[in-house]
Amino acid sequence: MTPTPVARRLTPLALALAVAGTLSLPATPALAAPGQNSDANVSTRPRQDTSTALVQLNGDPLATYVKTRPAKGKKVDFSSNTTRSYRAQLSALRNDYKAWLRANVPGAKVTGEFDIALNAVAVQLNGASLAQVSATPMVKHAQYQGLYYPKVTDPDLALIDAPEAWAQAGGPAGAGAGVKVAIVDSGIDTTHPCFSDAGYPAQTQLGNRNFTNNKVIAAKVFNNKVPQQHFSAEAIDSHGTHVAGTVACNFGTPAPVNGVVTYDMSGVAPRALLGNYNVFPGDVGNARSEDIMNALEAAYADGFDVANMSLGGGAHGAQDLLTIAVDNLDQANMVVAVAAGNEGPGLFTVSSPGSAARALTAGASTVPHFIGTPVTAGGNTYGAASGDFAVVSADLTAALGVVAGPIGGLGDACAALPANSLLGRIALVSRGTCFFSVKIRNAEAAGAVATLVANNGFGDPSAMGTDGLPSQPTIPAYMVSQAAGQALKTLDGSPATIGAALQYFQTVNADIMAGFSSQGPTDVDFRVKPDVVAPGANVLSSIPHTFCAAPPCFAFFNGTSMATPHLAGSAAVVRQQRPGWSAADVRSAIVNTAERGVLRSFSNGALQDNVNINGAGRENLLAAVNAKVALDPVSLSFGAVPSGSGQTRQMSVTLTNLSGAAQTYSLGVSGQPASGVVYGVNPASLTLAAGAKANVTVTMSSSKGASAGGQQAYLEVSAGGGNIAHAALFTLVK
Known part of the structure; x- marks a missing residue:
């Protein structure tokens, strides 16, 4: 019997984007699909320095x-006698304050004085409080000093605080240095500047040296048809090269897209070494379990520390052998990052081997940028995403023609429109209900010269695909964001211009859960998946030189395939900075320090906190490299409990002290469900020596008649007065 393929490569943009009714981004990676997001950096890096203060004194400054x-x-006339006299007065006031400080808070020291913009002093607190240094009528206000950061030009790295994590080990020149990451995918184009080995020391190169260098140090192919087809490890498909670029593209590599300047991109671990373990050679569109197993075992035997598997297939319950293999490799000290899958939205959609208990499983969120077309109307410019439809060859100016919908909304144009109702106009319609091709055809039939489709989900527009039929509309068509659509809706009849020149756009739509991102829990044992979320929608990275007219080639892709290499690269950075940590420790550091309260729903923009959609949160690499405790497992599921059974179940979680000193940990539970399920932890506190470990017991108590559905909470671990780790707790009440 022919073996059934159980893992598939995530393929390019196709019919998924042709359906206008879906709110999700493409369920597969999209070549050059315009995404969007902003340079807003939503992160938990420190915003205040609580060891220092600015103390504002009474009296106006010179300004x-x-x-x-x-x-x-x-400008202020510093040479005038009036100014000189007043500066002297302010100086005397500051001297009075400094004398008071020496007498009353002797540990605090003034480190700076100001009189132009503020009449204030900077104070090194040295343990003093704000109240202590402001306990005099001379003080108007005191506050901790803020912390500010240079603008990072690589937006997905900014989201996960990668540059701050690099800084702890000498910056990007050493980020991930010496750590080996196996890309189990469709090959890596070593001719791409992302993978230039200039400046890398000589390495032992494995496999086919036509496709290796001192950066990509292995090139092997795994497919049971290799002898007949003469497959090689060459990167024919674009997917593996894109994934590899996210892991370890050389720092500061210029990344133009279709001639548009974006920024100088970097991989998450720019100095890591890569391995090309090609399980999708040539035009092969799927891989069998044996191919993937062979690739994983070869990578492990070749000394690789991390494996990236941006692939997925149907899960086969608790005895899925590929997931068991992933679990075993983790216990043998290889971190294996795996895509959750692109079958969302919807629970129980996580694929194999992302369903493995010890996989580092990635869900996907948005990155704030895209390449798009400018649409100008009413004095404002909006970014519009193109796709498979015609685009303008020169700037097009025409009146907007708003297709009205129910209750003052936008119409979806899924039914024929009145003849000539859009004659000579740029139609504005809503996404929803029918194929994009249908609504654009209807607008064209009504006389429109172009169509703008307003997204009906939160966030940025996406590329539109056709319905695949031979007869396609011929007018230019683009998607704009929901917010842009609402603004344009008020400009019916006003002139609008669709620009021909592409631009690089940044928006404010970071950290939105991708609609395509697969969701847990797993089947049979109902474990929480994904483990953690990383940037995976609108990710810019490298593709092979054959995919553009003027290499080097870069493109925007969407998929949990794009989120996974963020985790693999993060694992490389953590392993480099914390070489004594096990694979399980690294995995926990990335998962259990993730940021909560930043991810938003793609449908309405509301904060998202369903652990089977977002896992422990969106990863933060800076927090991961500074983790003080590891948890094993990284989340706890108590399985399915009948609603009327009134059961109590217990699970054990192992805490390992990752710090270099003894730590006292406080444990508790937050977010208790108000549904008849209660979680508890025992003991509530424990002290561990450096490197020591101990077990704690988490209890789930379900009352008779507990509400059906997923019931979640978080195990919280604190030390030194602050939360340092958290783990999802989950029970399915049936």
């Missing part, structure tokens, strides 16, 4: 004092 403030368009 606002009535006798020294400058006239409009002028």
Whole structure:
């Protein structure tokens, strides 16, 4: 009997994007699909330095004092006698404060003085409180000093605080250095500048050296038809090269897309070494379990520390052998990052081997940028995403023609429109209900010269695909965001211009859960998956030189395939900085320090906190490299409990002290479900020596008649007065 393929490569943009009714981004990676997001950095890196303060004193500074403030368009006249006199007064006031501080808070020290913009001093607190240093009538206000960061130009790395994590080990020049990451995928194009080995020391190169260098140090092919087809490890498909770029593209590699300048991109671990373990050679579209197993075992035997598997297939319950293999490799000290799958939205959609208990399983969220077309109307410019439809060859200006819908909304144009109702106009319609091709055809039939489709989900527009029929509309068509659509809706009849020149756009739509991202729990044992979320929608990375007219080639892809290499690269950075940690420790550091309260729903923008959609949260690499405790397992599921049974179940979780000193950990539960399920932990506190480990017991108590559905909470671990780790707790009440 022919073996059934159980894992498939995630394929390019296809019919999934042709259906206008779906809110999800493409269920597979999209070549050059315009995504969007912003340079807003939502992160938990410190915003205040609580060891220092700014203390504002009574008295106006020079800029606002009535006798020294400058006239409009002028500057303070520092040479005037009035200014000199007032500066002396302010200096005397500051001296009075410094004398008071020495007498009353002797540990605090003034480190800076100001009199132009603020009448204030900077104070090194040295353990003093804000109340102590402001307990005098001379003080108007005191606050901790803020912490500010240089703008990071690589937006997905900014989201996960990668540059801050690099800084702890010498910056990008050493990020991930020496750590080996196996890309189990469709090959890596070593001719791409992302993988140039200039400046890398000589390495032992394995496999076919036509496709290796001192950066990509292995090139092997795994497919049971290799002898007949003469497959090689060459990167024919674009997927593996894109994934590899996210893991370890050389720092500061310029990344133009279709001639548009974006930024200088970097991999998460730019100095890591890569291995090309090609399980999708040539035009092969799927891989068998044996191919993947062979690739994983070869990578492990070749000394690789991390494996990336941006692939997935149907899960086969608790005895899925590929998931068992992943679990065993983790226990043998290889971190295996795996895609959750692109079958969302919807629970119970996580695929294998992402369903493995000890896989580092990635869900996907948005990155804030895209390449798009400018649409200008009403004095504002909006980014529009193209796709499989015609685009303008020169700037197109015409009146907007808003297709009205029910209750003042936008119409979806899924039914024929009145003849000539859009004659000579740029139609504005809503996404939803029918294929994009249908609504664009209807707009064209009504006389429209172009169509703008407003997204009906939160966030940015996406590329539109056709319905695949021979007869396609011929007018240009683009998607704009839901917010842009609402703004344009008020401009019916006003002139609008669709620009021909592509632009690089940044928006504010970061950290939105991708609609395609597969969701848990797993089947049979109902474990929480994904483990953690990483940027996976609108990810810019490298593709092979054959995919563009003027290499080097870069493109925007969507998929949990794109989130997974963020985790693999993160694992490489953690392993480099924490070489004594086990694979399980690394995995826990990435999962259990993830940021909560930042991910939003793709449907309405509301904060998202379903552990089987977002796992422990969105990863934060800076927090991961500084983890002080590891949890094993990284989440706890108590399985399915009949609603009327009134059961109590217990599970054990092992805590390992990752710090270099003894730690006292406090344990508790947050977010108790108000549904008849209660979680508890015992003991509530324990002290561990450096490197020591101990078990704690988590109890789930379900009352008779507990509400059906998933009941979740978080195990919280604190030390030094702050939360340092959390793990999802889950029970399915049936």
